Amino acid sequence: MKVDTNEQYLLKGFANNDAKAIEYIYKDVFPSIQTFILNNNGSYDDARDIFQEAMIALYEKAKQESFVLTCQIKTYVYSICRRLWLKRLQQMGKFVATSISMEETIAVEDDLEAHKKKQIEYTIMEQALNNLGEPCKSIIEAYYIKKKGMLDIAQDFGYTNADNAKNQKYKCLIRLKKLFFAQYNIGE
Amino acid sequence: MEDVLLLEAVEKYLNGEMQAEEKNYFDALRKSTPEVDQLVVEHSLFLQQINAYSECKNLQAALHNAHNNLLAVGDITESNTNNTQATIIQLFRKYKKVTAIAASIACATALMISAIMYLVNPPASSQRIEQLGMEVAKLKRNQQVQSAQIKAVAEPKLPTDAVITGGGTAFLIDGKGYLVTNAHVVKKSTKATIINANGEEFIANVILVDELKDLAILKVNDKDFKPTSTLPYSIKKSAALLGEEIYTLGFPRNEIVYNMGYLSAKTGLDGDTTACQVSLSANPGNSGGPVFNNNGEVVGVISKRQTQAEGVVFAIRSSNIYDMLDATSTSDTAIAKIKISNTNKSIKGLERTKQIQKLENFVFLVKAYN
Numbered sequence: 001m002k003v004d005t006n007e008q009y010l011l012k013g014f015a016n017n018d019a020k021a022i023e024y025i026y027k028d029v030f031p032s033i034q035t036f037i038l039n040n041n042g043s044y045d046d047a048r049d050i051f052q053e054a055m056i057a058l059y060e061k062a063k064q065e066s067f068v069l070t071c072q073i074k075t076y077v078y079s080i081c082r083r084l085w086l087k088r089l090q091q092m093g094k095f096v097a098t099s100i101s102m103e104e105t106i107a108v109e110d111d112l113e114a115h116k117k118k119q120i121e122y123t124i125m126e127q128a129l130n131n132l133g134e135p136c137k138s139i140i141e142a143y144y145i146k147k148k149g150m151l152d153i154a155q156d157f158g159y160t161n162a163d164n165a166k167n168q169k170y171k172c173l174i175r176l177k178k179l180f181f182a183q184y185n186i187g188e
Numbered sequence: 189m190e191d192v193l194l195l196e197a198v199e200k201y202l203n204g205e206m207q208a209e210e211k212n213y214f215d216a217l218r219k220s221t222p223e224v225d226q227l228v229v230e231h232s233l234f235l236q237q238i239n240a241y242s243e244c245k246n247l248q249a250a251l252h253n254a255h256n257n258l259l260a261v262g263d264i265t266e267s268n269t270n271n272t273q274a275t276i277i278q279l280f281r282k283y284k285k286v287t288a289i290a291a292s293i294a295c296a297t298a299l300m301i302s303a304i305m306y307l308v309n310p311p312a313s314s315q316r317i318e319q320l321g322m323e324v325a326k327l328k329r330n331q332q333v334q335s336a337q338i339k340a341v342a343e344p345k346l347p348t349d350a351v352i353t354g355g356g357t358a359f360l361i362d363g364k365g366y367l368v369t370n371a372h373v374v375k376k377s378t379k380a381t382i383i384n385a386n387g388e389e390f391i392a393n394v395i396l397v398d399e400l401k402d403l404a405i406l407k408v409n410d411k412d413f414k415p416t417s418t419l420p421y422s423i424k425k426s427a428a429l430l431g432e433e434i435y436t437l438g439f440p441r442n443e444i445v446y447n448m449g450y451l452s453a454k455t456g457l458d459g460d461t462t463a464c465q466v467s468l469s470a471n472p473g474n475s476g477g478p479v480f481n482n483n484g485e486v487v488g489v490i491s492k493r494q495t496q497a498e499g500v501v502f503a504i505r506s507s508n509i510y511d512m513l514d515a516t517s518t519s520d521t522a523i524a525k526i527k528i529s530n531t532n533k534s535i536k537g538l539e540r541t542k543q544i545q546k547l548e549n550f551v552f553l554v555k556a557y558n
Contacts, residue, residue: 059243122240145242166196
């Protein structure tokens with residue numbers, strides 16, 4: 001019971017972007033993922049990519065109010081990584097030995113589907129941002145991603161006042177939205 | 189320019205930064221102008237998307253940070269070689285407790301099964317021979333049937349609370365009422381009842397037991413018993429000859445049973461010179477039965493049979509009866525009184541059936557009890 005509450009606490013911290021919680025989970029889980037990937041035709045970089053993607057999937061789940069962890073964080077992340085890596089191996093056309101591990105895993109197919117959909121949306125947003133061109137991309141990123149205030153942005157980008165910067169931001173935003181929805185609707 | 193102003197208003201509206209008055213006006217505008225309403229919905233979706241994107245980007249950055257921090261501290265290693273132990277060792281470490289428990293259980297189970305097997309099957313060596321005393325359970329069952337039959341004639345003499353310990357056959361060696369049977373028939377009992385072929389029952393005491401020779405002497409202690417001065421047969425002191433035809437009378441069931449065969453070896457099991465091997469069919473209950481030769485002389489006492497071989501029965505040589513009595517008669521006056529029938533050969537030359545008619549009254553069913 002105590003372990004469970006600890007894990008729930010940790011997960012809450014993770015959902016709230018607590019750096020300590022992130023680091024704790026990272027330290028706890030990453031080595032076993034690294035071992036798994038290295039044992040199965042992977043490299044250190046693969047291990048890092050797969051693990052971080054799994055962590056993002058966990059984060060998306062943790063953000064949901066309704067989410068209740070039914071197993072250990074380690075098991076969940078391991079299961080996701082395993083699925084992701086096996087899929088990647090298949091895409092690369094490499095032989096996959098299915099009986100690689102005796103570690104316990106849980107079914108994560110549904111979660112992975114949701115994650116994949118989100119991932120596509122992120123890609124659309126990223127492409128739209130990349131196509132936006134400077135300085136629009138930087139302004140938008142500063143405001144919406146780094147959550148900077150308009151005053152700081154005006155100073156950083158050399159606008160005479162915040163209103164001008166804001167004006168510029170909205171012009172950029174209109175273009176970004178056009179780019180985004182052009183792709184997003186197709187995606188839909 | 190108008191687009192920009194409108195978008196700014198929408199964003200303010202969605203972020204809840206509008207004054208109440210302004211908000212009311214905007215709500216009204218949403219209702220009246222579908223384009224504005226659509227823009228609000230669209231922008232709301234867009235903000236959701238860009239927020240999710242931003243969260244993802246921030247998390248990626250945080251993960252990178254965590255990764256680099258842990259690398260710097262040395263909690264994780266940046267290597268392409270697998271620095272953990274081989275899978276087998278990992279598995280062993282992980283499952284050693286489980287393995288130990290499983291092994292213990294297997295061990296315990298094996299021991300238990302061995303113990304049960306040992307209990308159920310007594311050691312094989314002791315199975316080689318089987319003493320021909322009647323099984324107690326069988327005797328009890330027989331007794332019930334028999335007692336019902338006897339009741340008509342006379343009250344059974346066996347006390348009602350008697351516990352029967354063994355049974356077999358006995359025969360008279362002295363007309364005054366001395367009988368010989370096997371020691372394993374009477375076991376540790378001191379009392380026995382003897383029943384003759386007519387179903388008459390007499391009480392007898394066990395007066396001598398020689399476990400080594402597997403012989404016992406019973407003395408009839410019953411006023412109904414009519415002593416006879418001479419027995420129609422004698423107990424032979426010398427051994428029978430190889431191939432000599434022999435026969436026996438005994439009580440493997442409640443009825444007296446006749447069996448015949450021949451002497452097949454001069455010694456008993458494992459070269460036992462006090463016994464001999466006879467070839468006839470004997471069953472539990474035949475123990476203690478006399479072995480007669482053609483002349484109607486007693487040459488042995490049926491005692492055992494070999495379980496693996498058919499028709500291999502061992503009989504104690506009749507000379508052992510003399511030996512046993514001689515050894516104890518000096519110290520025991522009761523034994524000294526016994527005069528073994530050794531001269532009478534009245535049935536010699538008679539037909540077998542005539543011999544048996546004379547003999548059957550001197551062969552008894554024995555039930556030893558406590």
